[in-house]
Amino acid sequence: MMPHHLPFYVVKPGETDVLMIVMGVFLILAILGVGNVYLRLHSLPERMAHKGQKLQFEIVAVLGLLSLFTHIHIFRIAGLLLALVDLPDFTTPLSSIAGSVERIADNESPPTESPADETAEVQATRAVERASLAVSRSASAPAKEGHGHV
Secondary structure (H helix, E strand, C coil): CCCCCCCCCCCCCCCCCHHHHHHHHHHHHHHHHHHHHHHHHHCHHHHHHCCCCHHHHHHHHHHHHHHHHHCCHHHHHHHHHHHHCCCCCCHHHHHHHHHHHHHHHHHCCCCCCCCCCCCHHHHHHHHHHHHHHHHHHHHHHHHHHCCCCC
């Protein structure tokens, strides 16, 4: 009943359309593949920032979520740039300095005269002066050792 001059992809009545099944499977795989690539690109800044500090990672993750839900791509660009930049670590040296000053202040003997009417601000100022004096003493001690007799 079918003419012989029809192309190969036209199926006879009652037969299975193999080309449609192959293209359907290809379409499903293509959609899943493109979706996977999109999600990997979306999570790229988070994966890059995961190696850095926790705060940097959290900021990049929030920027990624904002860009995903608002479709404002500047958030994604900002997150990617933030993930590429290594933020300096300020908390570790500052906490080390604070701990050292606290230990120095604890090692100092309390003053012999402490008037009762002295305010907390004056006491804090004196504690800082004692700590700075102790720091200057400890900094100058190794320098004096090098000036021995020859």
